[in-house]
Amino acid sequence: MRAGRPRIGDRATSDVVVRLRTPEGRDEWLYCHSAVLAAGSTYFAERLSDDWPTCQILGSRYCVEVYCQELDLSSHVNALRLLYAAEPCSRFGVRGALGVLQAAVHLGCAQIAAACVGYLESSPWDEADEEEILRIVPPLGRTGPARELKSAAQEQLEYMLTEDDDAPLLALDNDGVKSQVKDCVSGLLSRFSDFLTSILSNQKEPPFGGGDGELRQELHSLICDISWVCQVLSKLEMMKFLVLYWVGVSSDVVQAVEAVCTGFDCLKTRLKVVEVSAKVLEAIAFGNIVLATEKRCHAVNVWIGFAGRTKSFVDQADRADDDSIETEKVNLDNEVWQVLESAFVSIVLTLPSNSQAEILSQWLQSKHVKYPDLTEAFEAWCYRSKVAKRRFSFLSHMDRVS
Template sequence: MESADTEFKAPSQIGDRSTSDVVVRLRTQEGRDEWLYCHSHILVDKCKYFADRLSENWPTCQILDSRNCVEVYCQESDFDYHVNVLRLLYVVTDGSVDDMWCGVRNAVGILRVAVVLDCPQIVAACFNYLEAVPWEEGEEEEILRIIPSMGVQAEPVLARLQPVNPSAIRGLFLSAIRFATSSPLSHLKDLKSTAQEQLEYMITEDDDGPILTTDDEIKSEVKECVKILFTGFSNLLEAMLCDHIHSNSEEEKLQLFKSHLSDLLWACQILTKMEIMREFVGSWVDASDKIVKVIQQERSTAEMVETKYKVIEVASKVLETIGYGTVILPTTKRLHMLKVWLPFVRVTKPLVDSLTANDEDTVEFKIDGELWQSLESTFVSIVLALPSMDQAEILSEWLENEHIKYPDLTEAFEVWCYRSKVAKRRLTLYGGSLV
């Protein structure tokens, strides 16, 4: 009859000298040297490298103690990973192990060594772990450097990094654009901002190409979504002009108005990148009188100055597309835009400057330092594209205005003077005639 010791043999443990029959000696060129007391039946069963080293076929197997001590040379950076692999040989079963990885980087290091030593169960356990946990960016770079060369077994780990099917990209983009252009709701503000940022990123070409190709179908959907967004803004304008929002306080109305402006400013960015600004420009031109009227009927407060600044941010995008010919408008509409926005901008800029100069640390909204200069150049471009008589009207009003310093139309004035002086001679020279 077998003894109890035979029936219930205690499991082997790494480092147990009393039961160990083989020493693994880890060494580095830097002189690091560590002896680990192991068990041949575990090493042979779970690691092909040690199975070969401990077999009769290994060239040095007949040398005294060669089968009792296996020397393994490694890089200093991989030393701890070798130790971990040896420890894991004692606990990994059927390609799984409890939480012993201590993070993604450690798992990648262990995987690298386990592949070299040919430990299939540890390799499988590493892949299972890496496939299931999130990665930080630096860890992701390490995975991309190591994993792709490891064959079919690595495919589940790399699945989250593979290029996405174009139809899935389109579906996600369309869902996001509909959400990003939905009615402004305060409790969804952060979510909408994130969606808007990522939509812009998806179609931006930087070091990498855009994720999405903006074909006619995509452009049509974007235009429709922005149209709905602008319709909501127009309805708000009408309600504010007629004072129909009795259920909302003045502050709530202003917040809703600002939310719409933020969405419209973002829409300008998207439409400009996709080169489909025409409809938006037309809608803004038609609504310009109402926008200015609404904003001027509100009390002058710091928050109102911020709102006026947001209005100018959107208006500047529209004026820029007009001034540089991205969107072509007839003379009457271009002249109308100047007559609406020149007075508004020249009165608003001193308010913004005063607010930021007096209390710069407490100003909550971000000031674009290049906005005013860019807007001034845009005004000059629009003025110079008008018939000379209309230019004269705009320039006369500018010279008589108390806010002559901004926008400074000196360049337009100089060009107008030159053109006017040489007009008769030039037209005659080239066979034209004066009307």
């Protein structure tokens, strides 16, 4: 017990009652202390503030009601007890720590959630525990601690797929592994498509609830997951699966991002979109993925404009002196911009001459002509057009004779 801290359940010193309620009608009353609750929980800090209308019961005490599911009741009790004591999360085991993590996220107990994540990252998982983690953690993806846990899991999987002096822990040519990966990626892309549809349909309520901030967070989280999936698919030589999807939804992605991320807002999200597009276009330009001409032309038309606008935002942010923009001064590695530019040039050069002329004409008239730089493609088109005109000049001669 921390020295000098009051004890939970001490009615003599308690100034607030926490009433845990479930849909089944079960109640749990805990006598607590407002100073402890407000210091460790953003939920209680808000509920106990002067700005929140509260109900006074038991004389001068406040009463704060917290609603939770029946199965989560004990986890909420444990989370409240942890606000009073420095008890290690390991005492609860993997399943218990997951329950406390959910309750901590619900109540905004950042330190407790971080302690749960630290324990889960270092503890051994069996198959049943792993299934439980995969069931519980994704819905918490918008929270910091849950993102850390997901990031740790992604790093572990990347390590298992990495070829070095030792053999990778997962066989890259294993059909079972590829089938599982394809199913998981299909689920992710399905959720992303639903999310895009919700944005583009202009529903009154944003997807997954919440306001514009939550909408942006969800978009960023999904794009980050797709970016990470690119790495896994590349190692498993399964990029074609994502390439076909991304090219098909390119217009919807741009339209949704432009609607949610205006101006300097969400620059990190825009850059993540550019990162995914660079990997997709690189696979088309330099990989073994063959797409029909109209699909290659469509992909180039969509992403040249988006990349140019995003690069312009980055350059403006770098030049800006406004403190409000300072926090958004982020960028991609120069290699990513170079790879994307090279992919644009390579794909344009594979298109029919009239398609090249249309794309290059739009590029020359764009205010974002500095990036991407398609000068190489333009010079090649000029040379080929001149040579072709000279070689096929006999056709115009035949027309005059006829």
